[in-house]
Amino acid sequence: MEYRKLKDQEDDVDAMREDVESRAEKAHSSAGINPLSTAGGGLGDHSRWKRKSIVTLALTFLTSSQAILIVWSKRAGKYEYSVTTANFLVETLKCFLSLAALTRIWRREGVTDDNRLRTTFEEVKVYPIPAALYLVKNLLQYYIFAYVDAPGYQILKNLNIISTGVLYRIILKRELSEIQWAAFILLCAGCTTAQLNSNSDQVLETPFQGWIMAIVMALLSGFAGVYTEAIIKKRPSRNINVQNFWLYIFGMIFNIIAILVQDFSAVLNKGFFHGYSLITILMIFNHALSGIAVSMVMKYADNIVKVYSTSVAMLLTAVVSVFLFGFHLSLAFFLGAVVVSVSVYLHSAGKLRR
């Protein structure tokens, strides 16, 4: 049951990533991935498909390397930095990267209505909402552990997949074909199967309150994701870097509050950068880039793609960990991986043709 280790660590990854996401959803680009930093108007089908593929692959790669960095940092026994200061730095870095991308665009294309930084209350008034939803979810997280243990919570978190699908349908009113719904149920079952271990059956003994909390948390998390997509897609021509800049400003504000509430005395006594190491810096860069990738996926693809991308990343992480850390994969992992793979195939085979 070596695979459990990885799962627990992924829990942290997810917790941290959701923390990061919670402050606001992200974006940017600059440097390497130039096509992404353009406003996106007037692209052909092929270019759009290519852009969607690039951001999806980037998210998959970044999410799984995130998990691997966490495992690595824990192995090295270096995990004593404050998570709130790290999250603040992630938001700040994302903000900086968005501004850098914007600077390039302004130089190349000049300042237009779509890429100007100036905004209106009308535009940004909804930007803090996803962050607020994640905050409530993260608060609930402390209480759910009264009813479920950490590996059990990890299993229940797969409810996020279903809640995202349902809210995607209800709020964004985008349709999935019946085959795609079947694929989505399989994705949830497959991810859960891949995480099974000898203690998983304890989840079935979760008390009623635990189930309710898990469902509420799944709904909050799904709602935050779908709402972010709605915000970003509401103004399709608006430059993603501007949208991200404002989302990340709120992210920074929320993280300052978190530092004040949770870690103020520790930061005052030990210093802001106490416990930081090379791995911590790498993790902050990785979180910033994957945050931006999530935002790009929201802009150019959707929440469904995001869910598939992070699920596949979970499998990739486990496979890579076999080589890096000598983990053993369980039969349940193989079966789950088969089901997730078939689900990915069915999602694409089941596309609505109109």
Added chain:
Amino acid sequence: MEYRKLKDQEDDVDAMREDVESRAEKAHSSAGINPLSTAGGGLGDHSRWKRKSIVTLALTFLTSSQAILIVWSKRAGKYEYSVTTANFLVETLKCFLSLAALTRIWRREGVTDDNRLRTTFEEVKVYPIPAALYLVKNLLQYYIFAYVDAPGYQILKNLNIISTGVLYRIILKRELSEIQWAAFILLCAGCTTAQLNSNSDQVLETPFQGWIMAIVMALLSGFAGVYTEAIIKKRPSRNINVQNFWLYIFGMIFNIIAILVQDFSAVLNKGFFHGYSLITILMIFNHALSGIAVSMVMKYADNIVKVYSTSVAMLLTAVVSVFLFGFHLSLAFFLGAVVVSVSVYLHSAGKLRR
């Protein structure tokens, strides 16, 4: 991990059923299900669909009640009768039921070319082949336990699902849509997931020889099933009861050989019916009827339907055992059941439309 119990017992059910199947594949009808005993010519789409549904439901019901009878008989501690004599009685009973059905048909329709009992060497020369394949498979079964334990063998037996699908495609040249292939892979993964327990990972340590034997056995079993379908469908207008009669005659012959080889001294010393109880009689009737149901499914549906039917029966058995015997279902069982259910849906949703 209470569910394990059931699984092990199902192993016996399957072993016995395959023993039964091995002698020859079955059929009949008479009494209750009258439409089934007609030759099947000139039926409308609706009637054909109805007949197919009835035989499929009958097979599902009989397979799962078979498993439940086995559990019950083990609980009652009554399992000391000789399996070979019981199998001989099953074949004899099926033969008798086929003849009874034929007698009714002859009285109603008169003797025709399609329902006459007289046959040619040309017609029956291939009838012993499935029985021979099962015999080889059952012999191999003794050797595979040198490499895998019983629960591990139970898991590896799910390879039958894949081998049946592949041989169905190759030998019967019937096509499945891509969605249906995906559904078939899911069926295999789902059934295996439903059977997972804390020791399942040992299967991954099966030595190379064990894997080869498991694959060969899956191919033999799949080939026997597909070949039986080919035999029965070769003469569509030939009455199923006549086809079954001849298959069961070979079944009786093979079982006499098995009694002579394996149980001759026991039968001579203790008597043919030693250890028989009410449950044994019920089990013999159940095996005879489900044997006939398998044959009907081969005639009016196909091997794919048979595989789905017995897989769903496996799930039903587990659920019914919760109420009958107080078994606990594992999380893996629920996940497997979800995957199997989605697979059933996809198989029907993915039908080739031409």
